[in-house]
Amino acid sequence: GQQVMQIPQYQHVQEGEDFTTYCNSSTTLSNIQWYKQRPGGHPVFLIQLVKSGEVKKQKRLTFQFGEAKKNSSLHITATQTTDVGTYFCAGGYSSASKIIFGSGTRLSIRP
Amino acid sequence: KAGVTQTPRYLIKTRGQQVTLSCSPISGHRSVSWYQQTPGQGLQFLFEYFSETQRNKGNFPGRFSGRQFSNSRSEMNVSTLELGDSALYLCASSLRDLAASYEQYFGPGTRLTVT
Numbered sequence: 001g002q003q004v005m006q007i008p009q010y011q012h013v014q015e016g017e018d019f020t021t022y023c024n025s026s027t028t029l030s031n032i033q034w035y036k037q038r039p040g041g042h043p044v045f046l047i048q049l050v051k052s053g054e055v056k057k058q059k060r061l062t063f064q065f066g067e068a069k070k071n072s073s074l075h076i077t078a079t080q081t082t083d084v085g086t087y088f089c090a091g092g093y094s095s096a097s098k099i100i101f102g103s104g105t106r107l108s109i110r111p
Numbered sequence: 112k113a114g115v116t117q118t119p120r121y122l123i124k125t126r127g128q129q130v131t132l133s134c135s136p137i138s139g140h141r142s143v144s145w146y147q148q149t150p151g152q153g154l155q156f157l158f159e160y161f162s163e164t165q166r167n168k169g170n171f172p173g174r175f176s177g178r179q180f181s182n183s184r185s186e187m188n189v190s191t192l193e194l195g196d197s198a199l200y201l202c203a204s205s206l207r208d209l210a211a212s213y214e215q216y217f218g219p220g221t222r223l224t225v226t
Contacts, residue, residue, distance in 0.1 A: 045214040097210035103153035
């Protein structure tokens with residue numbers, strides 16, 4: 001069956017350092033979505049990647065979708081305290097009508 | 112547009128009881144999915160409803176059930192509550208069913224505590 005693995009589980013960085021979280025799927029994805037959940041909040045949609053090798057940027061955030069459409073990454077440049085939260089990837093498997101969430105990476109920042 | 116609303120926001124129940132949670136999706140959204148979130152477990156998919164039909168179901172026991180009404184509002188029911196059912200229950204609405212992979216909009220969740 002389909003599985004989405006996300007690493008690391010936690011990351012604690014100094015403000016201004018970079019941060020990256022990685023997702024891997026056991027099978028080829030139709031697409032991948034990324035969500036952010038602030039402490040005490042609910043997941044909020046960030047972006048969706050559909051094409052093989054796709055790269056999208058949102059200010060300091062860079063999202064990549066692997067060439068084989070089995071992995072993805074989210075990179076944050078020069079973290080700020082507002083980046084604190086848990087970042088989830090969600091793999092879309094259209095043929096199975098499923099979206100499977102990774103376990104999330106919790107980002108904390110030392111000011 | 113109003114966001115996804117969930118009621119109640121907090122609930123305390125005792126073991127063996129049952130509970131019903133409600134979710135009102137964004138106007139025009141026909142898909143509602145339910146997730147269970149516990150510390151360290153991420154978002155576990157419960158089920159998805161689209162146009163009043165259950166489209167998909169996660170690996171949860173039959174004590175967890177749901178339904179969707181013609182106005183797309185959805186309810187989730189958990190019978191014979193166990194301590195392990197304590198969690199944040201999130202519903203998410205989407206314009207289309209999950210197969211179409213549209214973005215999901217999450218509600219604030221219902222925090223269920225079972226004692």
